[in-house]
Amino acid sequence: MLPGLAYYIPAIILAFAILAAAVKILREYERGVVFTLGRFTGVKGPGLILLIPFVQQMVRTDLRTRVLDVPTQDVISHDNVSVKVNAVIYFRIVEPDKAIIQVADFMNATSQLAQTTLRSVLGKHELDEMLAERDRLNADIQEILDKHTDAWGIKVANVEIKHIDLDETMIRAIARQAEAERERRAKVINAQGEQQAAAKLLEAADILGQRPEAMQLRYLGTLNFIAGERNSTIVFPFPIEFGDILKASGAKRGD
Structure with a gap:
C-alpha cells in the first residue's frame, strides 16, 4: 500500500505546482498584464485569474495613487536668482498595459521627467512669482507632466511645490524690499489723507464763510x-x- 502511495506523490506535487502557477488572485486595486508566449494578450483582474502554466505570464500593477518626492533642484529664476526647490507629485496608473510595455521603469522615468520639468518651468519665472503664485506654477507643471506621461498610461493628479530655499543674503534683501514697500504705502496713504482733509477743510470754510x-x-x-x-x-x-x-x-x- 505504502509503496503504491509513494509512487503517486510526485504526480500530486506536480499537480499542486501547476495549479499554483495557474491560479492567481488580484486585489481590487491590482491589475494583471498578461503575456502569452511573450505577446501581450490583455489586462485582467481584479479577482480570480486562471493562466496557462509555462505559456502565459502575468505582471502585477498597482492602480493606487503613488507619491513621488522630487529631490531638491537648483533653479536659476528669470531674474537670475539662485534658489533650491523641491516638490511632491501624486500620480497613478490608468492604463496598466502602457505602464508595463511603453516604459521600462515608470517610477524612475516619472521622477526624472518631474525634475527636468520643475527646473524648466520655474526658470521662466521671477522670484516674486515663485513665492506669490505657487498655485499657478503647480498647475503649469502638472499640465506638462500629464501631457508627457499620457503615453505611459500615467495620470498626474496633483503637483505641489513644497519648499523654496533662499540664501541669507537674498532673504535680507527681500526683507529690505518689503520694508521699503510698506513705507511707500504709508506715505501714499498719508498724502491721500492730507489731500482729502484739505478738500474737506476748504469745503467747510466756504460753508462757514x-x-x-x-x-x-x-x-x-x-x-x-x-x-x-x-x-x-x-x-x-x-x-x-x-x-x-x-x-x-x-x-x-x-x-
Missing part, C-alpha cells in the same frame, strides 16, 4: 471743547466783534 453766525457757533464750540479738558490752561474768550472793530480802525488809519 457764508454766514457770520456759523463762525460764532464754531468759536463757542471750540471754547466748550477746551473747557471740558482736564488741564491747567486758562482761556479768556475774545469776542469776534472786536476783530471787526480792529479791522475797521485799521482801515481808517490806512486811509
Whole structure:
C-alpha cells in the first residue's frame, strides 16, 4: 500500500505546482498584464485569474495613487536668482498595459521627467512669482507632466511645490524690499489723507464763510471743547466783534 502511495506523490506535487502557477488572485486595486508566449494578450483582474502554466505570464500593477518626492533642484529664476526647490507629485496608473510595455521603469522615468520639468518651468519665472503664485506654477507643471506621461498610461493628479530655499543674503534683501514697500504705502496713504482733509477743510470754510453766525457757533464750540479738558490752561474768550472793530480802525488809519 505504502509503496503504491509513494509512487503517486510526485504526480500530486506536480499537480499542486501547476495549479499554483495557474491560479492567481488580484486585489481590487491590482491589475494583471498578461503575456502569452511573450505577446501581450490583455489586462485582467481584479479577482480570480486562471493562466496557462509555462505559456502565459502575468505582471502585477498597482492602480493606487503613488507619491513621488522630487529631490531638491537648483533653479536659476528669470531674474537670475539662485534658489533650491523641491516638490511632491501624486500620480497613478490608468492604463496598466502602457505602464508595463511603453516604459521600462515608470517610477524612475516619472521622477526624472518631474525634475527636468520643475527646473524648466520655474526658470521662466521671477522670484516674486515663485513665492506669490505657487498655485499657478503647480498647475503649469502638472499640465506638462500629464501631457508627457499620457503615453505611459500615467495620470498626474496633483503637483505641489513644497519648499523654496533662499540664501541669507537674498532673504535680507527681500526683507529690505518689503520694508521699503510698506513705507511707500504709508506715505501714499498719508498724502491721500492730507489731500482729502484739505478738500474737506476748504469745503467747510466756504460753508462757514457764508454766514457770520456759523463762525460764532464754531468759536463757542471750540471754547466748550477746551473747557471740558482736564488741564491747567486758562482761556479768556475774545469776542469776534472786536476783530471787526480792529479791522475797521485799521482801515481808517490806512486811509
